[in-house]
Amino acid sequence: MRLYQFDLAPASRRVTSFLKETGIKVPIVQLNVRDGDQFEEPFSSLNPFHCIPFLELENGTTISESVAICRFLEETNNTSKKLFGKNSQERAIIEMWNRRLEIDGYVPLINGIRNKFERYKGKVLPGTRNDLPQVPEIAKRGIESCRILFERLNVHLNTTTNVAGDALSIADITGYEVVQLAIALEMKLDEFEEIKAWHEKLERRFKLDE
Numbered sequence: 001m002r003l004y005q006f007d008l009a010p011a012s013r014r015v016t017s018f019l020k021e022t023g024i025k026v027p028i029v030q031l032n033v034r035d036g037d038q039f040e041e042p043f044s045s046l047n048p049f050h051c052i053p054f055l056e057l058e059n060g061t062t063i064s065e066s067v068a069i070c071r072f073l074e075e076t077n078n079t080s081k082k083l084f085g086k087n088s089q090e091r092a093i094i095e096m097w098n099r100r101l102e103i104d105g106y107v108p109l110i111n112g113i114r115n116k117f118e119r120y121k122g123k124v125l126p127g128t129r130n131d132l133p134q135v136p137e138i139a140k141r142g143i144e145s146c147r148i149l150f151e152r153l154n155v156h157l158n159t160t161t162n163v164a165g166d167a168l169s170i171a172d173i174t175g176y177e178v179v180q181l182a183i184a185l186e187m188k189l190d191e192f193e194e195i196k197a198w199h200e201k202l203e204r205r206f207k208l209d210e
């Protein structure tokens, strides 16, 4: 089994944080997606979506999508920490928050970053190289979508230790990356005291070693 990663990429960092938290060990191969390693063989055929992370299994199957990878690793390793929940209700609440954070925060902000910063020119959609123009308005909309999410989330975090309950879950890992993306897009966070405290707590756990 091999996990293909690029440490600086948000989707990869979600898997790195999951591995850190659960203690699961997987052999890792670094692909530099900035240099375009994902378009070279054998990586291009292994994952035709041309994105990292992806997991290559011994039987030749490839699993892409960070959350699918984490779910597979949790189910196939007997770890005491269950970041996807221990019963039906926990699993549903965790999925609910994870999807909310992805749909209203992570995806709009990633689209915003790719449409705003010069370094993503020609790379507007993940896993592509083409002449699709950047549209700065998408960054503004991304921030607005995330601001509405944060207004709701800030109230919710008053009532709970972690986003989907007492135990830390995959939804907190997604949430940490959402706040990191919001900071990268220079979103104003002053009014979101609960989110800032939650992010600081997660930062102590998941900040990349320099």
Ligand SMILES: N[C@@H](CCC(=O)N[C@@H](CS)C(=O)NCC(=O)O)C(=O)O
Binding pocket: 009, 010, 011, 012, 033, 038, 050, 051, 052, 053, 064, 065, 066, 067, 123, 125, 126, 127, 128
């Ligand atoms: N939804 C996917 C996102 C994967 C993705 O977009 N990965 C980016 C890095 S964050 C990538 O590999 N980009 C390569 C490129 O755009 O060329 C996941 O969570 O795994």
